[in-house]
Amino acid sequence: MHPIVRHPVVTKLAELFENADFSTQLGSALASFGQHDGVYVRIDAVICASNSITSNATEDGDKSLPLGWLSMEKNRSLTITPSQAACPKPAAPTSSDSQSSHCAGPVTLRSTSRNDLDKPRHKTVSGLRPSKSSAIAVVTQDSGSDSDADAAGCLRASNVRIEPSVRQFHSDTRFPQRKKPMKSTTPPTLQPSTIDKLISGIWRQVHSPITLSVSFPVHFPMTIGRYDLPSLTEVQDRRPEFNLRTGVSQSVFQAINGLCKMYYDQSRSSRALELVVQAYWVECFEARIASIRLDNPSYTNLEARMAALKEACNTLGWQEKDLRNKMAVWRGYKEIKDAGGWASLIFAGSGVYRFCKYRIGFDNGLTTRLRHIAFSLEVAADTLHPGWRDLLRVISLNEPCRYSGHPHEWVTVDTGPALPLKSTYSHMVLPYGFNYEFVDDCVVDRDVFGEDDPRRGLGIGPDICQTCKERQSDDVIRNHCSCFPSLFGGVRHPPPVQLYHTASGKNNGVIARCVRCKKPFSSFYSLDFGKIFTNFKKPFERGTAIAEFVGLVTYGIDGLDVMMGGTQERPYQIFQGQKGNFTRFINHSCRPNSQFQKFYWCGIERILVVSRGVPAGSEITVDYSDFYWGKLQKNCLCGESGCRFAHRVETEATSLPSLQEA
Numbered sequence: 217m218h219p220i221v222r223h224p225v226v227t228k229l230a231e232l233f234e235n236a237d238f239s240t241q242l243g244s245a246l247a248s249f250g251q252h253d254g255v256y257v258r259i260d261a262v263i264c265a266s267n268s269i270t271s272n273a274t275e276d277g278d279k280s281l282p283l284g285w286l287s288m289e290k291n292r293s294l295t296i297t298p299s300q301a302a303c304p305k306p307a308a309p310t311s312s313d314s315q316s317s318h319c320a321g322p323v324t325l326r327s328t329s330r331n332d333l334d335k336p337r338h339k340t341v342s343g344l345r346p347s348k349s350s351a352i353a354v355v356t357q358d359s360g361s362d363s364d365a366d367a368a369g370c371l372r373a374s375n376v377r378i379e380p381s382v383r384q385f386h387s388d389t390r391f392p393q394r395k396k397p398m399k400s401t402t403p404p405t406l407q408p409s410t411i412d413k414l415i416s417g418i419w420r421q422v423h424s425p426i427t428l429s430v431s432f433p434v435h436f437p438m439t440i441g442r443y444d445l446p447s448l449t450e451v452q453d454r455r456p457e458f459n460l461r462t463g464v465s466q467s468v469f470q471a472i473n474g475l476c477k478m479y480y481d482q483s484r485s486s487r488a489l490e491l492v493v494q495a496y497w498v499e500c501f502e503a504r505i506a507s508i509r510l511d512n513p514s515y516t517n518l519e520a521r522m523a524a525l526k527e528a529c530n531t532l533g534w535q536e537k538d539l540r541n542k543m544a545v546w547r548g549y550k551e552i553k554d555a556g557g558w559a560s561l562i563f564a565g566s567g568v569y570r571f572c573k574y575r576i577g578f579d580n581g582l583t584t585r586l587r588h589i590a591f592s593l594e595v596a597a598d599t600l601h602p603g604w605r606d607l608l609r610v611i612s613l614n615e616p617c618r619y620s621g622h623p624h625e626w627v628t629v630d631t632g633p634a635l636p637l638k639s640t641y642s643h644m645v646l647p648y649g650f651n652y653e654f655v656d657d658c659v660v661d662r663d664v665f666g667e668d669d670p671r672r673g674l675g676i677g678p679d680i681c682q683t684c685k686e687r688q689s690d691d692v693i694r695n696h697c698s699c700f701p702s703l704f705g706g707v708r709h710p711p712p713v714q715l716y717h718t719a720s721g722k723n724n725g726v727i728a729r730c731v732r733c734k735k736p737f738s739s740f741y742s743l744d745f746g747k748i749f750t751n752f753k754k755p756f757e758r759g760t761a762i763a764e765f766v767g768l769v770t771y772g773i774d775g776l777d778v779m780m781g782g783t784q785e786r787p788y789q790i791f792q793g794q795k796g797n798f799t800r801f802i803n804h805s806c807r808p809n810s811q812f813q814k815f816y817w818c819g820i821e822r823i824l825v826v827s828r829g830v831p832a833g834s835e836i837t838v839d840y841s842d843f844y845w846g847k848l849q850k851n852c853l854c855g856e857s858g859c860r861f862a863h864r865v866e867t868e869a870t871s872l873p874s875l876q877e878a
């Protein structure tokens with residue numbers, strides 16, 4: 217076999233075009249030449265009309281662009297690029313050379329056209345230009361002419377003769393580009409890179425109130441709090457008539473807004489599902505290739521790949537070419553998923569298709585950056601969209617968390633991956649270190665209170681709300697009190713808040729991400745595994761309960777932060793030193809956006825953090841009270857203009873403070 221056939225470029229081409237016969241065909245074509253230095257295999261890219269794709273013959277109008285030449289010299293194969301080959305080394309004129317010229321037809325993939333010879337390789341900018349060549353090539357009948365003596369002759373077909381210099385014009389198919397006028401003299405501003413846009417898009421979606429879920433119809437009617445949930449048919453029936461001619465009332469407009477939002481969210485869910493399935497398909501495809509090779513040990517990887525591709529095309533009913541194109545995009549999805557986790561793909565938004573189709577920035581650090589945020593992203597997704605992992609059920613995947621513990625055990629940091637909560641206290645001297653257990657409800661200290669619950673209000677009935685006088689019950693159907701529906705008497709969701717590392721020296725704090733409406737069905741609802749999702753990109757509205765202040769209900773603690781509760785006759789403390797919820801991390805502000813507030817639920821006193829209007833994306837703060845600050849040897853860092861405790865380190869603190877209700 218001719219050594220050129222073993223040239224890596226030939227192998228690569230055969231692989232690239234999945235033409236296993238290419239090497240054999242080339243070998244037999246070269247066989248007629250014998251092994252000598254004068255044979256070139258010229259590799260061209262041919263631009264042709266789509267209708268000539270099916271036929272092997274190239275059309276007259278086809279444009280051939282030489283990519284390079286392969287040749288043998290001193291028994292060593294060489295690769296010559298077109299730039300080197302402005303004049304490839306002329307081979308010594310031997311009798312065999314002339315033979316090679318004559319026989320060039322079957323070896324070259326395409327015969328050389330005149331255009332190929334004289335076409336300058338740089339980009340042309342005008343429609344008309346004189347040729348740089350001082351000679352013109354003319355096709356002759358005499359294939360054995362001596363035109364090969366020309367410097368570039370060895371690249372020319374032997375039936376081309378060079379005429380003496382003729383002025384010639386070429387027309388160009390491209391119009392000159394219009395020069396864009398300079399808009400202004402202001403210096404150009406740095407635009408965010410495509411990767412920046414993709415990553416900020418992911419964060420935007422994670423912090424948005426979308427509900428990503430596979431929706432199933434649920435059995436209605438049912439009641440949550442005071443609100444009767446409509447049945448599916450009721451939903452249809454209640455839709456107002458959409459008749460634009462009779463005018464659009466506010467309620468009609470509200471309804472169409474609700475409908476629009478519902479389907480918008482639904483299509484986002486199905487888009488996310490599509491991404492999940494397609495990324496997973498790529499994994500299955502690779503696994504199928506491995507199985508085919510196991511079943512057919514004689515198959516090469518290429519053959520196994522082709523077999524798997526055929527199988528897929530048969531089921532999908534797509535052309536192989538179509539599937540290949542789609543696969544290229546799906547591979548991008550898989551790469552994003554591999555680097556940033558499933559959350560990065562699910563929340564990637566619509567730009568991800570274009571991103572993967574054109575592979576913008578993939579080699580430019582995208583995977584490193586996604587790996588960097590994977591952790592924080594998953595913590596945020598779990599905190600704000602607890603149902604997002606359900607989407608993976610479509611591929612029967614039970615994806616384990618990349619992080620361990622409760623999402624609030626991770627502190628988000630603007631500049632990098634989330635930090636383990638414990639590590640953010642390593643710089644502090646704490647008597648027992650930092651150990652905090654997240655619990656949803658208060659735990660009564662039995663050593664102190666026995667079977668009694670000190671929070672039980674004397675003379676307060678367990679059934680009637682002190683505020684609205686409606687019936688209270690943990691049974692969703694029986695409950696009629698809707699004072700704080702997000703916490704009591706309804707379906708409880710994880711609050712849309714995250715722990716974050718403050719930049720102002722207060723160590724950690726709590727940030728509001730997106731929030732729930734006070735009323736469950738103000739204008740829009742969506743069905744999600746039978747739950748009602750009422751998240752909106754709204755602030756925690758004034759009067760909304762953000763959370764209950766949860767910890768160990770005890771008494772007798774001195775010198776540590778505690779919340780005082782009960783009455784003078786029956787006092788108790790809520791201690792968050794070892795267990796509790798995220799309210800333990802809420803900082804003080806002299807202009808707070810929330811406050812502590814007492815509320816009786818089923819006869820038991822609860823201390824709530826209630827919003828005074830917290831915008832999404834801002835820190836949740838309360839006023840710790842003068843009493844607390846009076847005992848704290850620290851300056852307040854709230855930064856408010858009317859800060860009461862900014863310059864008070866000199867003040868003697870007698871003992872450690874207690875938090876008190878505002």
Ligand SMILES: C[S@@+](CC[C@H](N)C(=O)[O-])C[C@H]1O[C@@H](n2cnc3c(N)ncnc32)[C@H](O)[C@@H]1O
Pocket residue numbers: 721722723724725777800801802803804805848850851852853854
């Ligand atoms: C209940 S903790 C709040 C969470 C705390 N930042 C952390 O990282 O654990 C109360 C402590 O936070 C700090 N802190 C809260 N608000 C503050 C403020 N406005 N200025 C300075 N320190 C504050 C004080 O050290 C205070 O004793």
